[in-house]
Amino acid sequence: MNDVKRIARLQQMRTPFYLYDMELLARTLDEVSALSARYGIEVHYAVKANPEERILRSIAARGFGADCVSGNEVKCALGNGFPAGRIVFAGVGKTDEEIETAVRSGIFSINCESLPEMKVIDEIASGLGLRARVSARVNPDIDAHTHKYITTGLDENKFGISRYDFDALIKLIRESKSLDFNGLHIHVGSQITDVEQVFSLECERVNEIVSYFENQGIEIENIDLGGGLGIDYLEPDKHPVADFGTWFKTISSHLHVRPGVKVHVEPGRSLVAQCGTLCTRVLYVKPGREKTFLIVDAGMNDLIRPALYGAYHRIDNLSAALRDGSDGNMKKYDVVGPVCESSDTWGEGRELPESFRGDLMAIRSAGAYGQAMASRYNLRDFAKAYYTDNI
Ligand code: LLP
Numbered sequence: 001m002n003d004v005k006r007i008a009r010l011q012q013m014r015t016p017f018y019l020y021d022m023e024l025l026a027r028t029l030d031e032v033s034a035l036s037a038r039y040g041i042e043v044h045y046a047v048k049a050n051p052e053e054r055i056l057r058s059i060a061a062r063g064f065g066a067d068c069v070s071g072n073e074v075k076c077a078l079g080n081g082f083p084a085g086r087i088v089f090a091g092v093g094k095t096d097e098e099i100e101t102a103v104r105s106g107i108f109s110i111n112c113e114s115l116p117e118m119k120v121i122d123e124i125a126s127g128l129g130l131r132a133r134v135s136a137r138v139n140p141d142i143d144a145h146t147h148k149y150i151t152t153g154l155d156e157n158k159f160g161i162s163r164y165d166f167d168a169l170i171k172l173i174r175e176s177k178s179l180d181f182n183g184l185h186i187h188v189g190s191q192i193t194d195v196e197q198v199f200s201l202e203c204e205r206v207n208e209i210v211s212y213f214e215n216q217g218i219e220i221e222n223i224d225l226g227g228g229l230g231i232d233y234l235e236p237d238k239h240p241v242a243d244f245g246t247w248f249k250t251i252s253s254h255l256h257v258r259p260g261v262k263v264h265v266e267p268g269r270s271l272v273a274q275c276g277t278l279c280t281r282v283l284y285v286k287p288g289r290e291k292t293f294l295i296v297d298a299g300m301n302d303l304i305r306p307a308l309y310g311a312y313h314r315i316d317n318l319s320a321a322l323r324d325g326s327d328g329n330m331k332k333y334d335v336v337g338p339v340c341e342s343s344d345t346w347g348e349g350r351e352l353p354e355s356f357r358g359d360l361m362a363i364r365s366a367g368a369y370g371q372a373m374a375s376r377y378n379l380r381d382f383a384k385a386y387y388t389d390n391i
Contacts, residue, residue: 004321007318007319008322010318010391015360017279017385018277018278018367018370018384019276020275020277020387021276021388022387022389024241025058025272025275027240028271028272029064032062035244036064039251039252040263044065045067045268047067047069047077047268049271049369050272056080056082065083065088065264067090067227068088074089074105078105084106088107088135088224088264088266089107091113092117094110094117096124099120099132103128103130103132106130107133110132110135111136114161118136118169118179122177122179125177125178133180134182135182135184135185135224136173136181137187138160138162138185139153139159139163140160141154142201142205143198145197147309147311149308152189153187160186166213167216170213173218181218182222183262184206184209184223184224185224187227192228192229195246196246196250200250202225203255204254206255210223210256221262223257223263223264224266225255226266227270230242230269232365233313233364233365234314236365241274244270251263251265273367276370276371277362277363278298278362279298279361280363282357282359283338285355291349292331293333293335293336294336295337296336296361298363299339299377301374302371302380303373303374304374305369305370305373307341313346313363313366315346315347315362315363316352316361316364319356319359320353320355329353330351330352331352331354332350332352334347334348334349334350346363
C-alpha cells in the first residue's frame with residue numbers, strides 16, 4: 001500500500017470503498033493449497049466471511065470447498081463454482097426450505113446441530129424420496145480464549161449437540177430412514193490466537209468423541225474441525241498471511257486419524273481478512289477540548305466490528321505517504337465515523353501523521369466480516385468493492 005501511483009489513483013475514487021488485494025489473496029491461497037496437500041486436510045472456505053463473487057470464484061478455482069450457514073449461501077456457493085460434493089452446511093436454525101435446498105442439491109454434508117433438527121432432516125429427505133448426508137456438530141465444551149460473542153464451543157453456547165445427548169443421537173442415527181451419517185463437525189470459535197493450545201485441546205476432545213461413537217458401533221468417516229484461525233490485526237504488514245503452518249501441524253500431531261478417515265477445516269477470516277482494506281476519506285479535522293477528532297466518511301454500517309466487538313483495526317493515512325517528511329509529525333486522534341452512534345468509532349488515541357481534510361485513510365484487515373456484515377443504517381449507501389488486479 002505504499003506505491004505512490006496507486007495511492008494517487010485511489011485518492012481520486014469515491015469513498016468509502018473496499019479494496020481487495022488479489023495478489024495477497026493468491027499468495028494466501030497458494031500457501032493453504034500447499035499445506036492442505038502436505039497434511040491431507042480438506043479446506044472448505046467459510047462463505048460468511050466474505051461472499052463477494054470475485055473472492056468466491058478465486059477460492060473455488062483452487063478446488064477448495066465451501067462452508068455455508070444459510071440456504072442462500074449454499075445457492076451462492078453452487079452458483080460461484082463450488083461443487084455440491086464439497087459444500088457443508090451448518091447453522092442452529094435451518095428452516096425446512098433451507099434443508100430441502102441442501103438435500104435436493106446433494107451437498108457433501110448437512111452439519112446438524114440438534115436432535116430435533118436431525119429428525120426434521122430425516123423427515124424432509126424421506127418426503128423427497130432422497131437420502132441426506134449428515135454430520136453431527138458436537139459441542140466440545142472448550143474455551144477458545146476469544147471474544148465472548150465469537151466463542152461457540154462452550155456448554156453455555158447455542159451451538160452443537162451436547163455430549164449428554166450422544167446416546168440419544170446414536171439411537172436416532174440408527175433408526176433414521178433417510179440419513180447417511182457422514183461424521184463429526186466441531187467449531188469452537190473465531191479469531192483464535194492461542195493456536196496450539198486451543199486446537200490441540202480440540203483435537204484431543206475429538207479423539208475421545210470419535211472413540212465413544214466407534215465403541216457404540218458408529219463409524220466416523222469425516223472429521224470437520226471448523227475454522228477459527230486468528231490473524232494479526234495489530235501488524236497486518238508483518239503477518240499478511242496467517243499462521244496456517246502451525247494450525248495444520250497442530251491438527252496433524254494431535255488428531256488420531258484412522259486409515260480412510262478424512263479431515264476437514266473451515267477457515268473464513270484467515271483466508272480473506274488481510275487482503276481487504278476499507279478506504280475512507282477525512283471529512284473534517286475537529287479539534288475538541290480534550291482530543292482531536294478525525295471524522296471520516298466510512299461508518300459502522302460499512303464495517304461493524306469495532307462497534308460490535310470493540311475490535312481493533314489498524315488505520316493508516318495513505319495520503320501522508322505522498323507528503324514529504326510528514327511522518328515526522330505524529331499526532332493523536334480519535335478516528336470516528338459519521339453515523340449517529342457514539343460506538344461509530346474506528347479508534348481512540350491513534351498516533352497518525354498529521355492529517356487533513358481530504359486525506360485518504362486505510363482501515364486495514366477488513367476483508368473478513370466487513371462487507372459481509374455491512375448494512376444501510378442511516379440509509380447510507382453500501383461501499384463498493386474494487387480489486388487491485390482491475391483498477
Ligand atoms: N465454521 C463455522 C461453523 C463457523 O461458525 C465459522 C464462523 C467458521 C467456520 C469460520 O470461522 P473463521 O475461520 O472465520 O474464524 N463476525 C465475527 C466472526 C463470526 C464467526 C462466526 N462463525 C467477527 O467479525 O469477528
